[in-house]
Amino acid sequence: MRITDARVIVSCPGRNFVTLKIVTDDGVTGVGDATLNGRELAVAAYLTEHVIPVLIGRDPARIEDTWQYLYKGAYWRRGPVTMTAIAAVDTALWDIKGKVAGLPVYQLLGGRSRDGVTVYGHANAETVDDVLTEVSHYVDLGYRAVRVQTGVPGLASTYGVAHDRMFYEPADAALPTENAWSTEAYLDHVPSVFARVRAEFGPGLKLLHDVHHRLTPIEAARLGKSLEPYSLTWMEDPVPAELQEGFRLIRQHTTTPVAVGEVFSTIWDCQQLITEQLIDYIRTTVVHAGGITHLRRIFDLAALYHVRSGSHGATDLSPVCMAAALHVDVSIPNFGLQEYMRHTAETDAVFPHTYRFADGYLHPSEEPGLGVDIDEEAAARYPYAPAQLPINRLLDGTMHSW
Numbered sequence: 006m007r008i009t010d011a012r013v014i015v016s017c018p019g020r021n022f023v024t025l026k027i028v029t030d031d032g033v034t035g036v037g038d039a040t041l042n043g044r045e046l047a048v049a050a051y052l053t054e055h056v057i058p059v060l061i062g063r064d065p066a067r068i069e070d071t072w073q074y075l076y077k078g079a080y081w082r083r084g085p086v087t088m089t090a091i092a093a094v095d096t097a098l099w100d101i102k103g104k105v106a107g108l109p110v111y112q113l114l115g116g117r118s119r120d121g122v123t124v125y126g127h128a129n130a131e132t133v134d135d136v137l138t139e140v141s142h143y144v145d146l147g148y149r150a151v152r153v154q155t156g157v158p159g160l161a162s163t164y165g166v167a168h169d170r171m172f173y174e175p176a177d178a179a180l181p182t183e184n185a186w187s188t189e190a191y192l193d194h195v196p197s198v199f200a201r202v203r204a205e206f207g208p209g210l211k212l213l214h215d216v217h218h219r220l221t222p223i224e225a226a227r228l229g230k231s232l233e234p235y236s237l238t239w240m241e242d243p244v245p246a247e248l249q250e251g252f253r254l255i256r257q258h259t260t261t262p263v264a265v266g267e268v269f270s271t272i273w274d275c276q277q278l279i280t281e282q283l284i285d286y287i288r289t290t291v292v293h294a295g296g297i298t299h300l301r302r303i304f305d306l307a308a309l310y311h312v313r314s315g316s317h318g319a320t321d322l323s324p325v326c327m328a329a330a331l332h333v334d335v336s337i338p339n340f341g342l343q344e345y346m347r348h349t350a351e352t353d354a355v356f357p358h359t360y361r362f363a364d365g366y367l368h369p370s371e372e373p374g375l376g377v378d379i380d381e382e383a384a385a386r387y388p389y390a391p392a393q394l395p396i397n398r399l400l401d402g403t404m405h406s407w
């Protein structure tokens with residue numbers, strides 16, 4: 006069997022997605038998500054100009070060798086663009102391998118370790134009263150876990166509070182919109198939000214919160230300590246994670262579990278966080294951390310150190326990524342939670358898939374391969390539209406993490 010063609014499909018059904026489709030001489034095809042929010046065309050060019058030419062003629066069954074070829078062969082290693090491109094190839098090759106074997110990919114990863122993949126929803130609203138209504142909505146839908154994000158009094162906008170409650174898309178303009186931020190106002194506000202939510206919904210519901218890279222370690226320690234009475238499942242991205250040792254300071258002060266990793270692209274980005282047990286959940290994903298092959302390595306390292314998976318699953322990760330993620334989630338021994346921001350109907354129409362939500366779980370496809378594809382005719386109806394993520398400044402104008 007040989008790879009005879011590969012093409013990059015950029016489509017914008019409500020938001021931009023980049024998809025790699027690999028074609029073999031047997032006619033079997035595979036797909037991989039290559040979407041990097043706000044930098045989509047960088048990955049598309051990397052694949053088109055530097056990867057696809059070396060794929061033609063290769064044996065699609067040699068997934069590991071292809072991964073090593075693309076990783077070591079680039080000379081310039083790691084980073085989100087390179088690793089997203091490698092991820093797309095890897096994912097498409099696993100799709101092909103499953104189709105050739107006549108098995109859903111999770112069967113090639115060791116089979117089921119659980120009956121379903123527990124997912125979390127996204128309750129968000131400007132006010133606490135409104136967010137209570139949103140939490141109730143997700144509980145009624147059957148979710149066992151809900152992320153809670155509200156506005157911050159005195160701030161015009163903040164991360165995680167969407168215009169459309171169900172579908173959150175932060176890349177909202179061709180050039181970055183500007184947000185203003187006050188850590189003091191945020192730290193004063195958040196504990197009261199979770200006091201209300203926990204009081205309303207009791208101890209059984211898993212509650213999560215995304216800090217979105219905005220604090221210093223000591224500020225994160227203060228936040229974690231203030232949230233301990235409300236027993237969160239995790240506090241996400243409390244600080245920018247370039248300084249992995251910085252998490253030691255958080256650990257010294259609070260038992261609120263920490264989840265990090267959606268912006269990581271390799272095992273080396275989180276090696277110290279995992280091996281020093283500075284985090285409780287690793288949020289790396291199929292699309293941004295080198296595909297199924299590399300993600301399995303990260304989760305296997307994590308399993309040695311009591312760290313569970315908590316993969317990113319926002320709307321800017323396509324249904325191709327979600328389909329692949331579920332095959333990993335359902336099979337690994339140290340699964341924690343899977344983020345599940347629902348895609349819009351127009352996105353789902355471009356990416357027909359057979360994973361399904363039921364009773365708080367997502368269930369992977371039972372079809373051979375990943376159980377997802379891209380409808381190229383439908384995709385062509387949605388041309389690329391430039392869109393970038395916002396930037397964030399402190400009230401005095403200082404650039405800050407968004």
Ligand code: CS2
Nearest residue numbers: 042175215267318319321344
């Ligand atoms: C967020 C994302 O889902 C999350 O946890 O961090 O919404 C993130 O902001 C986007 O994926 C960025 O494109």
Ligand code: MG
Nearest residue numbers: 215241242267
């Ligand atoms: Mg996040």
